[in-house]
Amino acid sequence: MMNVDALSDHLSKYVVDILKKRGIERLYPPQEEAVRKGLFSNKNLVVAIPTASGKTLIAELAMIYEVIRGGKCLYTVPLRALAGEKFEEFSKWEEIGVKIGISTGDYESRDEWLGECDIVVTTSEKADSLLRNEASWLRNLSLLVVDEIHLIDSAKRGATLEVLIAKLKKLNPNLRIIALSATIPNADEIAEWLNAELIKSEWRPTPLYEYVFYPGRLLKFENGFLREVKAESSIERLIVRTLEEGGQVLVFESTRRNAESYAVKISGYTKEFVEDNSDVAEKVLEENEGEMSRKLSECVKLGSAFHHAGLLNSQRVAIEKAFREGRIKVLVATPTLAAGVNLPARRVILKSYRRYDSGAYAPIMVSEYKQMAGRAGRPGLDEYGEAIIVTKTRDEALKVAERYLAGEPEKVISKLGSETHLRFHTLSLISEGIASSFEDLLDFYSTTFFAYQNEFTLEWEIRRIVLQLEKWGMIVEYAPTSFGKLVSKLYIDPLSGFIFKEELSKFDELSDLAMLHLICRTPDMELLSIRKADGWIENELENLREELTYYPSIYSAEYDFFLREFKTALCLYDWINERDEDIICEKYGIAPGDLRRIVETAEWLMHSLRRIAEHLSHNLASKALKLEMRLKYGVKEELLDLVKLKNVGRKRARKLYNAGIRNLEDLIQNRKIAEKLIGSRIVEKILS
Numbered sequence: 186m187m188n189v190d191a192l193s194d195h196l197s198k199y200v201v202d203i204l205k206k207r208g209i210e211r212l213y214p215p216q217e218e219a220v221r222k223g224l225f226s227n228k229n230l231v232v233a234i235p236t237a238s239g240k241t242l243i244a245e246l247a248m249i250y251e252v253i254r255g256g257k258c259l260y261t262v263p264l265r266a267l268a269g270e271k272f273e274e275f276s277k278w279e280e281i282g283v284k285i286g287i288s289t290g291d292y293e294s295r296d297e298w299l300g301e302c303d304i305v306v307t308t309s310e311k312a313d314s315l316l317r318n319e320a321s322w323l324r325n326l327s328l329l330v331v332d333e334i335h336l337i338d339s340a341k342r343g344a345t346l347e348v349l350i351a352k353l354k355k356l357n358p359n360l361r362i363i364a365l366s367a368t369i370p371n372a373d374e375i376a377e378w379l380n381a382e383l384i385k386s387e388w389r390p391t392p393l394y395e396y397v398f399y400p401g402r403l404l405k406f407e408n409g410f411l412r413e414v415k416a417e418s419s420i421e422r423l424i425v426r427t428l429e430e431g432g433q434v435l436v437f438e439s440t441r442r443n444a445e446s447y448a449v450k451i452s453g454y455t456k457e458f459v460e461d462n463s464d465v466a467e468k469v470l471e472e473n474e475g476e477m478s479r480k481l482s483e484c485v486k487l488g489s490a491f492h493h494a495g496l497l498n499s500q501r502v503a504i505e506k507a508f509r510e511g512r513i514k515v516l517v518a519t520p521t522l523a524a525g526v527n528l529p530a531r532r533v534i535l536k537s538y539r540r541y542d543s544g545a546y547a548p549i550m551v552s553e554y555k556q557m558a559g560r561a562g563r564p565g566l567d568e569y570g571e572a573i574i575v576t577k578t579r580d581e582a583l584k585v586a587e588r589y590l591a592g593e594p595e596k597v598i599s600k601l602g603s604e605t606h607l608r609f610h611t612l613s614l615i616s617e618g619i620a621s622s623f624e625d626l627l628d629f630y631s632t633t634f635f636a637y638q639n640e641f642t643l644e645w646e647i648r649r650i651v652l653q654l655e656k657w658g659m660i661v662e663y664a665p666t667s668f669g670k671l672v673s674k675l676y677i678d679p680l681s682g683f684i685f686k687e688e689l690s691k692f693d694e695l696s697d698l699a700m701l702h703l704i705c706r707t708p709d710m711e712l713l714s715i716r717k718a719d720g721w722i723e724n725e726l727e728n729l730r731e732e733l734t735y736y737p738s739i740y741s742a743e744y745d746f747f748l749r750e751f752k753t754a755l756c757l758y759d760w761i762n763e764r765d766e767d768i769i770c771e772k773y774g775i776a777p778g779d780l781r782r783i784v785e786t787a788e789w790l791m792h793s794l795r796r797i798a799e800h801l802s803h804n805l806a807s808k809a810l811k812l813e814m815r816l817k818y819g820v821k822e823e824l825l826d827l828v829k830l831k832n833v834g835r836k837r838a839r840k841l842y843n844a845g846i847r848n849l850e851d852l853i854q855n856r857k858i859a860e861k862l863i864g865s866r867i868v869e870k871i872l873s
């Protein structure tokens with residue numbers, strides 16, 4: 186393998202020294218192949234290699250190479266959590282004067298300061314939003330790195346990724362692109378679309394062995410033949426053996442409930458392997474002490490943990506860090522983790538190979554299995570990694586082995602052809618001046634991966650969408666109206682913008698609940714699902730019907746969907762009326778992380794509603810602004826002057842208010858009382 190000293194001609198001795206400090210003496214085979222295929226040139230590259238095989242380093246070397254030549258780089262990832270992780274990883278380059286920036290905040294900031302950075306890490310959505318808000322620095326990029334480009338296949342975020350690449354290529358004609366991908370069967374299609382050299386390999390620094398388990402046996406493929414070896418009688422015995430060997434285990438379960446209960450069960454086994462985790466156990470209770478958080482804390486004390494989208498960000502980070510440090514021995518996660526951050530373990534066990542998707546249990550895709558299995562084997566720590574799918578019988582094991590061990594991951598397919606995505610991106614293309622005619626739109630879409638993969642054009646769909654945007658008053662003759670430009674900048678679905686405008690044109694006044702319900706009626710809002718235990722909602726509906734402006738008949742097809750909208754609006758209503766977070770979670774059957782996510786989305790949509798009301802000079806703009814702030818802090822209107830103060834959240838504000846302290850002035854005049862209520866340190870911070 187090539188010695189990193191050979192890189193000094195392209196990168197300088199200082200860079201090589203930093204690599205060596207990181208323990209990187211020789212390039213991995215795929216990295217060497219990348220150098221040979223033009224890593225240090227202007228060539229585009231697609232790198233499709235397994236997890237932890239050195240993809241990121243290839244991108245880092247290319248970015249440093251560009252920066253040394255005075256270039257500017259954008260590194261895009263699919264998730265905010267990943268952006269934070271990569272930003273941390275790249276910050277070491279500041280040692281040689283490379284300026285690293287990160288931008289993943291709200292969807293409307295310009296972040297002009299990023300203009301001075303050499304490398305900016307962001308999510309594809311944020312980069313697209315920055316383009317919509319005319320962030321000028323995005324027009325002089327020399328290198329775009331697209332991490333996880335196989336997520337073009339994702340129904341939710343794939344289209345934005347594809348359109349972002351096409352936009353940046355249009356705005357920077359000489360833009361160099363390096364795409365990092367999991368091992369997918371049609372990486373060559375992506376390479377052709379991007380006019381790139383392809384580096385494709387199955388090489389891994391840590392060998393991966395894949396098995397299917399059924400009680401007492403393990404199945405595996407060896408030289409193309411299925412072999413069966415004796416095994417432990419239960420998965421728990423197998424897990425204990427791994428812990429006895431000093432390894433850790435990542436377990437995937439199909440639902441949150443299963444993940445939580447298995448983490449509790451396995452904590453009975455991990456406790457004998459764990460030292461003192463009390464600091465981590467306390468950390469996960471810092472922001473919330475509800476039922477889920479307490480259960481998580483108990484597990485952590487005994488060396489296990491669960492990980493799913495209901496965790497608070499701070500809890501997720503604490504768990505991941507403790508797992509990386511080897512203090513948590515078994516982490517039980519739901520498949521959402523697979524596409525997320527990098528948590529390798531010696532053994533990866535899929536207790537279930539099904540996932541709950543839009544109301545039904547379905548077997549996971551082979552590519553999802555490969556993502557999870559790829560986490561097995563910590564580079565430099567484990568000699569090998571083992572991925573094990575759990576089944577109950579030999580018959581089932583044979584079928585599962587056929588599908589997942591011998592199977593090919595699914596091809597990456599563009600999802601741009603859906604009306605929602607096309608509507609969303611067509612408005613932005615016209616708003617940003619990238620398209621000012623029908624031909625411009627067709628030309629632009631002809632440069633997407635969708636066009637590469639499909640003979641037929643989107644002509645008919647685009648005509649229909651243009652007519653719709655005209656009808657909604659967002660464009661005229663392929664130019665944006667001021668309303669259309671605003672909707673595009675707000676990064677909301679044009680249909681959401683239209684719903685807001687329609688409702689505001691019908692009503693002068695709306696109750697708080699009606700305004701919360703209005704944002705829940707948009708395609709941008711994540712809605713709560715209706716559980717068996719939610720019979721109470723229809724009673725609430727009877728009591729609150731007068732406050733609503735829209736209420737379908739119980740016989741109409743949309744009634745079930747309306748119930749979900751109404752349940753979500755009630756949840757937000759409780760939040761802004763200072764109901765305790767844990768009581769809200771209990772009442773609506775959600776976890777703290779879900780509440781935070783729904784509140785964050787609602788705040789963004791209320792902000793959008795407020796901006797549209799202002800644009801229409803509608804008197805509800807001021808009420809929308811108040812609701813936006815109440816959503817942000819979860820308080821009644823009377824506390825707004827207090828929560829604006831730093832270090833004053835909803836609980837402290839309520840304490841102060843109830844003692845007669847209504848704002849900063851009162852606080853200064855009643856400092857002693859305030860110190861008794863919230864502590865002198867906090868008062869000090871507020872007044873500093």
Ligand SMILES: Nc1ncnc2c1ncn2[C@@H]1O[C@H](COP(=O)(O)OP(=O)(O)OP(=O)(O)O)[C@@H](O)[C@H]1O
Pocket residue numbers: 207208209210211212213216235236237238239240241242243527564
């Ligand atoms: N040539 C090398 N020699 C030694 N260590 C390396 C080498 N290349 C990368 N590494 C280390 O291996 C780990 C994984 O590398 P990297 O993050 O580049 O892989 P990856 O494929 O991007 O992983 P992921 O898919 O999880 O992002 C990192 O800690 C990195 O420092």
